[in-house]
Amino acid sequence: MKLQQLRYIWEVAHNNLNVSATAQNLFTSQPGVSKQIRLLEDELGIEIFVRSGKHLTRITPAGQTVIDMAGQILQTAENIKKVAYDFSNERRGSLVLATTHTQARYILPEVIQQFMERYPDVTLSLKQGTPPQIAQMVAEGEADLAVATESIANASDLVTFPCYQWNRCILVPKNHPLAKVKKLSLKNLAEYPLVTYIHGFTGRAKVDEAFVKAGLEPKIVFTAADSDVIKTYVRLGVGVGIVAHMAADKRDDDLEVIDASHLFEPSITRLGIRRGTFMRGYLYHFIEKLAAHLNKDTLDKGLAALNKQEVDQLFAKLELPKR
Numbered sequence: 001m002k003l004q005q006l007r008y009i010w011e012v013a014h015n016n017l018n019v020s021a022t023a024q025n026l027f028t029s030q031p032g033v034s035k036q037i038r039l040l041e042d043e044l045g046i047e048i049f050v051r052s053g054k055h056l057t058r059i060t061p062a063g064q065t066v067i068d069m070a071g072q073i074l075q076t077a078e079n080i081k082k083v084a085y086d087f088s089n090e091r092r093g094s095l096v097l098a099t100t101h102t103q104a105r106y107i108l109p110e111v112i113q114q115f116m117e118r119y120p121d122v123t124l125s126l127k128q129g130t131p132p133q134i135a136q137m138v139a140e141g142e143a144d145l146a147v148a149t150e151s152i153a154n155a156s157d158l159v160t161f162p163c164y165q166w167n168r169c170i171l172v173p174k175n176h177p178l179a180k181v182k183k184l185s186l187k188n189l190a191e192y193p194l195v196t197y198i199h200g201f202t203g204r205a206k207v208d209e210a211f212v213k214a215g216l217e218p219k220i221v222f223t224a225a226d227s228d229v230i231k232t233y234v235r236l237g238v239g240v241g242i243v244a245h246m247a248a249d250k251r252d253d254d255l256e257v258i259d260a261s262h263l264f265e266p267s268i269t270r271l272g273i274r275r276g277t278f279m280r281g282y283l284y285h286f287i288e289k290l291a292a293h294l295n296k297d298t299l300d301k302g303l304a305a306l307n308k309q310e311v312d313q314l315f316a317k318l319e320l321p322k323r
Contacts (some may be wrong), residue, residue, distance in 0.1 A: 003077060005040040008033050008068035009048055013067045014140060019054040072276065075141065079278035090281055094123040098143035099133040101226045102202045102263060103269065106246045107323065108147070109222065111289045119282050130200055138274050144283065146272030146291070149203050158272040159303050162315055163291040165268050166323040167261035168207070170242035170246050171234050178240060179256040186214045186263055193221040193239035201225045202244055203267030210264045231255065246323045259261075268320065273303065 012033070012185040013020045040065050041048055048063030049056040085093065095115075097109065104126055112124060127134075127143055131150035137143040139157035146160075152213050153160050170189070181188055190211065197204040202225075205224050211218045221239050226249035234241040234255065241255075244267075248257045262263065271287060271294065273279075282295045293315075302311045 003039065003217050004306075005036045006073055007169065008036050008307055009040065009063075009067055009072055010070045012049070012056065013059060013248040017058070018274065022286070052199055060067045071140075075274070075276055078141070078278070082278045082280060091119055092121045093280060093282065094125070095145070095282065096125045096127060096143040097145050097147060098127045098129065098137040099147040100131065100134070100201060101128060101151070101228075102244055102247055103147045104128060105227065106244070106249070107269075108290075111286070114289055115282075115286050118285065122282055132200070135272060144273075144277070145153070145287070147269065147305060148272070149267050149269045150205070152272045153270055153308070155272060157274060159275055159305070159311060160270045160272045160308070161291070161294055161299070161302055162312065162318075162320055163269045163271050163294070164323045165266040166203075167266045168203070168242055168264050169245040169247055170258040171243060171248065171252070171255045172258070173235065173237065174254065174256060176256060176260065178238075179318060184260065184263065186211060186216055187241075189240065189263075190216040190218050193219045194242060195222045195224075195230050195233050195239040196220060196242040197227075197230070198225050201242055202227070203264075206264050206267050207242055231250060245305065266322075269323075273299075275303070277303075279303070293321075293322070 007026070008022065011026060012019055015022045015267070018034050019136065023033045025032070037048065039224060044066065046062045046066070047060050047119045048066055050058045050060060088187075097108070108126075116122075127137055127139065131148045131152050134143075134148050135144045135152045135155035135158055138146040146158065147163070152158060170178065170184065178184065178188060178192070196207060199205075204248050222233050224233075227243050230241050230243055231247075231252065233239065233284065242260065245261070271290065279299065284299065287294050287299065288296075298314060302314055304313075
């Protein structure tokens with residue numbers, strides 16, 4: 001059994017069983033990949049993939065178990081390389097962040113700027129997607145860290161840590177009737193068309209829950225994943241905007257910003273790390289810049305925890321910072 005063979009089956013499984021695409025991604029030949037997979041199956045005495053002619057059609061149950069274990073072995077091998085690299089080049093490397101637009105646009109710039117000043121030889125990349133996509137990127141090793149609000153807390157392959165809590169504000173054009181209301185209510189909002197986030201993004205579930213709890217049906221006429229897009233349509237008069245408070249800045253001086261923290265339950269942005277990840281020194285530094293309570297000792301305890309409940313216990317009495 002060779003490490004190369006394990007990499008081939010892992011990559012084929014994650015390229016929709018397309019051997020040609022896998023060979024291209026790994027800069028090798030399609031016949032070579034197919035041959036090595038066959039040799040591995042012969043050695044193990046099982047079929048990893050079901051075939052129809054020359055094409056792979058699905059993964060066998062035994063094959064899925066082998067592929068999952070191959071992923072763990074490949075991660076361990078990668079960690080060994082990172083250990084050696086960390087000791088010889090502690091200030092060089094790469095950091096890939098998977099996150100949403102709101103985090104990338106309004107929270108991460110200051111953190112990234114400070115990080116790059118301290119680690120100029122670390123190459124940093126941002127990947128954006130939906131929370132499930134973000135969790136998958138980290139789980140499959142395409143990114144080092146996930147930063148998102150929604151469902152990454154439930155990703156079984158990740159250890160997630162609470163970073164900070166935040167709430168919402170209302171955006172309306174100048175002289176809008178809502179800007180004159182002394183204490184805004186959900187009933188006030190329900191009287192107008194609303195513009196907010198799509199389902200699964202930036203705490204949208206908390207908005208829906210608040211209206212349901214109040215027995216109101218909001219008129220949501222436009223949704224987007226991008227806070228700046230929502231602002232654009234508020235300016236066009238499409239509706240009243242409900243966005244994360246962190247997304248309102250000085251450049252929005254043409255809009256009225258109304259606090260809505262009394263209307264909605266706060267949301268929590270979390271950091272996700274793949275189980276078994278080797279934590280290089282600069283990873284600890286970046287995370288602590290993002291959330292000061294996530295120091296090396298706390299992170300190590302969380303990564304060693306057996307389940308989500310044990311991780312949550314580390315923060316049971318902590319009041320998270322607000323953004």
